[in-house]
Amino acid sequence: MGGGFRRVYPENRPDHGGINKDEGLGESGARRPHVASLQQFGGLLESKRVYLHLLVNPYSCAINFAFRYIKRIGWQNQMKGSGMSSENKINTSMIDDLESGPWPSFVKDLKSLATKKPAVGQLLGQLNQSYEDRWNYWQGTVLNVDGYGGGVIARYSELAEKYPDIAQFHTIRIIPPAGWVYSTATLRELCDIWEKHSAGIIQLHGMTGDILLLGSDNKSTFDAAEELMEHGWDLGGSGAALRTLACCVGQARCEMALIDTMAIQTHITNTYISELHRPEFPYKYKFKISGCANDCACAMQRSDMPIIGTWRGPMQIDQAEVGKFVDGHGADFVIDNVITRCPTNCISLKDNQIEVDDDNCVRCMHCINVMHKALKPGKDRGATILIGGKRTLKIGDTMSSVLVPFMKLQTEEDWEKLTDLVERIWEFWGEHALEHERVGEFINRIGLGAFLDGVGLEPHPEMITAPRSNPYIKFEELAPGMLEGESGHDPAVVNEEVESMESTNS
Amino acid sequence: MARAKKMAPRDNGAPDYKKNLHPLMAKNYGKWSYHEKLRPGVLVHGAENGDRLYTVRAGSPRTLSVDKVRQICDIADKYCQGHLRFTSRANVEFLLANEADIDPLIKEVNETLGFPVGGTGHSISNIVHTQGWLHCNLPGTDAAGSVKALMDLLYEEFVTDDSLPARVKISASCCQINCGGQADISINLQHHHPPRIKPEGVGVCELPKVVAICPVAAIRPRQDETGKTTLEVVDEKCMYCGACHGQCPTMEIRDAKTDTLSIWLGGKTASTRKGPSFMRLAVWGLPNNTPRWPEVGAAVRKILDVYKQTGRPYERIGEWVDRIGWKRFFELTGFPFTKYHIDDSPLARSTFNTSSHVRL
Structure with missing residues (x-):
């Protein structure tokens, strides 16, 4: 088997058999993993070798094709529970259970694919082994396409002797169209290229938002990547790099979308395509873009830099539609489900009319969600930029927090303000972060105040829910040295564009 | 100053979403005015000019064969003017221009694909998951x-x-x-226990990285009997997070x-x-x-x-x-x-009940 880590110390696994279902966590059910011999699945030929045979020896080739056909029939019979011979059985007895039930079954679909892609059958065999042993049989390592530092997730099977066709079984991450919109021609092209080079599994989509193509080996990964790139596709991010972006459907199909999420995503992707392909950050950096506070892109908790659509000024109210809504649902419904659910008590109902104290509205979207024909966001639209969201490793969950309360994002000039801020953040974080330190963890370590100094942003009350209660503070201006006339050590990295933008907001 | 758009020869960037939009999406981009839930799994979005775009949302298993994706495309070609989208929760959204196509489409989605239609409104949508x-x-x-x-x-x-x-x-x-x-x-x-290290395996890993990645500083280098540097875990400090396992496969955390x-x-x-x-x-x-x-x-x-x-x-x-x-x-x-259930992280106190409010 090629290239990766050799199988790492199976002996180290303390009886990693399985939990005996009848006895809970008892040890009696522990099983050792089975390792089959090469002969069990010998005889399957790579298509190129078959082609070579065809040139050299048509007779032998015909025999080989017949042999492959018999193998396939054997597989199909095994699928039906009546394996032809014990030699080529692939045991899927545990995961067969996942073919039943009303939810669509990936096992059923992959078994169907296995009739023409033997590797998929072996994949299911290994998965079944995992179900029996409660143990994983993939080793992970790095495989790079020329010129790229990421985008391929390499997997090597530890059961390659038993399942030779999945000895190398990699994933290629592909950047999808923004908002995951597709024409069928686009998807069919992807299917055709991928089927030609691999086992033909597609995941739509990975948790970051990439198209995931599963099932290529070391060579076909390169071939597939080349052909995909010839057709205009490109690899997604992995490792300590900018990751593939994600956004909601935005203005393509949603009246709530306050920014053009698809255009912004595409702009950031293409502006920083080099940072996406060649890891040079302390650790990963993710953007997700949601058109409003409903955050359909899950930006707040899943991205280092959420961009969330919002608005300034008054909300739009269609009082005729309000009247219809109140007549249709009753005033009690409106009070229980709209008025009393406002987080800042800024909305009220008087004589079948809605009044909003817009100065106290925090643009949470709840009332608009419930009464979406009567209430609409205001007309002066832009985005709130936040920073630092990620899941729990290593310092615990960090929720994104406000960095720029309001930024217009309509024109390319507006976008330049955003990318300018992004580059200042990358420069400061890249310079000072520890290895493997996400930007949210970095802010936790150095403090938001120091971070603002470092990236050249003025503090703004919308960045916090309350000022500090802890009284031990290093006031730079009041330190003895500065009182005596020293120039001090404030980083003095100030961006005037952002400053002026902030002042227009206040 | 943002750098100018500059791509290496093969840095293609993101595919053009505009070429993938349903014609009604392209026509009414940014001009939608309302939506309605017609029934579970079926939405209609109305544009300012009166156009209506119907969406049928179907749950998928996310892991799909190329043939299943082609079946999805066949249905979208037949009823959806050749366009569809996916949600962040791996649902397929079929986009329709004609209301009359909704029922036949749902029938084919149910019968040909075996996908259920739903996941809108106050429902349980598809479960997001990894590999x-x-x-x-x-x-x-x-x-x-x-x-x-x-x-x-x-x-x-x-x-x-x-x-x-x-x-x-x-x-x-x-x-x-x-x-x-x-x-x-x-x-x-x-x-439920600290990683178990096989000393021979430590050699394939970058030891300083493994030591540094531990959030509670429970991993430290140690000289073994032969003088080779290996690692050890302070069991009392370890919180079984597995951060080191991702860095170094020898730090086996699973059991x-x-x-x-x-x-x-x-x-x-x-x-x-x-x-x-x-x-x-x-x-x-x-x-x-x-x-x-x-x-x-x-x-x-x-x-x-x-x-x-x-x-x-x-x-x-x-x-x-x-x-x-x-x-x-x-x-x-x-x-x-x-x-x-009681937190013991540095932020634990923020989860304590620091009032006399109790439900008796």
Whole structure:
């Protein structure tokens, strides 16, 4: 088997058999993993070798094709529970259970694919082994396409002797169209290229938002990547790099979308395509873009830099539609489900009319969600930029927090303000972060105040829910040295564009 | 100053979304004015000029064969002017210009694809998940299979849109990195002992990185008898997170005998109402029982039953528990409250009840 880590110390696994279902966590059910011999699945030929045979020896080739056909029939019979011979059985007895039930079954679909892609059958065999042993049989390592530092997730099977066709079984991450919109021609092209080079599994989509193509080996990964790139596709991010972006459907199909999420995503992707392909950050950096506070892109908790659509000024109210809504649902419904659910008590109902104290509205979207024909966001639209969201490793969950309360994002000039801020953040974080330190963890370590100094942003009350209660503070201006006339050590990295933008907001 | 758009010869960048938009999306881009829920899984979006675009949302298993994707395309060619989209939760959204096509499309989606239509409104949408045993190098359990098993149990909640107080988002994670992320209900694997190091394997790893990645400084270098540098773990400090396992496969954190599953409640990403929230531990110690994880299914069902009975409209699970209090939650569900539910991280005190407010 090629290239990766050799199988790492199976002996180290303390009886990693399985939990005996009848006895809970008892040890009696522990099983050792089975390792089959090469002969069990010998005889399957790579298509190129078959082609070579065809040139050299048509007779032998015909025999080989017949042999492959018999193998396939054997597989199909095994699928039906009546394996032809014990030699080529692939045991899927545990995961067969996942073919039943009303939810669509990936096992059923992959078994169907296995009739023409033997590797998929072996994949299911290994998965079944995992179900029996409660143990994983993939080793992970790095495989790079020329010129790229990421985008391929390499997997090597530890059961390659038993399942030779999945000895190398990699994933290629592909950047999808923004908002995951597709024409069928686009998807069919992807299917055709991928089927030609691999086992033909597609995941739509990975948790970051990439198209995931599963099932290529070391060579076909390169071939597939080349052909995909010839057709205009490109690899997604992995490792300590900018990751593939994600956004909601935005203005393509949603009246709530306050920014053009698809255009912004595409702009950031293409502006920083080099940072996406060649890891040079302390650790990963993710953007997700949601058109409003409903955050359909899950930006707040899943991205280092959420961009969330919002608005300034008054909300739009269609009082005729309000009247219809109140007549249709009753005033009690409106009070229980709209008025009393406002987080800042800024909305009220008087004589079948809605009044909003817009100065106290925090643009949470709840009332608009419930009464979406009567209430609409205001007309002066832009985005709130936040920073630092990620899941729990290593310092615990960090929720994104406000960095720029309001930024217009309509024109390319507006976008330049955003990318300018992004580059200042990358420069400061890249310079000072520890290895493997996400930007949210970095802010936790150095403090938001120091971070603002470092990236050249003025503090703004919308960045916090309350000022500090802890009284031990290093006031730079009041330190003895500065009182005596020293120039001090404030980083003095100030961006005037952002400053002026902030002042227009206040 | 942002740098000018500059691509290396093969840095193609993102595909052009404009070429992939449904014609009605392209025509009415930024000009939508309202939407309506026609029935579970079916939406209509109305544009300012009166155009109406219909959406039929169907649950998919996310892991698809190229042939299944082609079947999806066949249906979209027949009814959707050749256009469709996917949601962040792996649902397929068929986009239709003609209302009359909705019923025949749903019939084909159900019968040809075997996909259910639903996942809109106050439903349980598709469970987000990662690779698990199918394709990850770190998992202690499966993802695609456990999601399939759980969605079989939650099928009714997917195909209806009024059986719950609010939408319920579920995620599943196969190790304590928790790629599945925050959700109203999250099912996560837990490890129960420090990583077990095979000294010979340490050589393939960059030791300073392994030492540095430990959040609690429990890993330190050590000279073995032969004078070679290896690693050791201070068991008392280790919190079994597995950060080192991702860095170095020799730091084996998984254990088929002892790994269990736990259920966390109340994660919310939207800033609606009181804003986003993190999920909290509700149930722990559930067995990792392949192939269908029945104990997890039963616990999720119990939580949903109580939520349905006592939740108020538009109240997500976290908001519901906030209102009724965790004491009542444990009473109503019958799950035990233990000392392990009390946080012991540096932020723990922010989760203590620092008032005299108690529900008696």
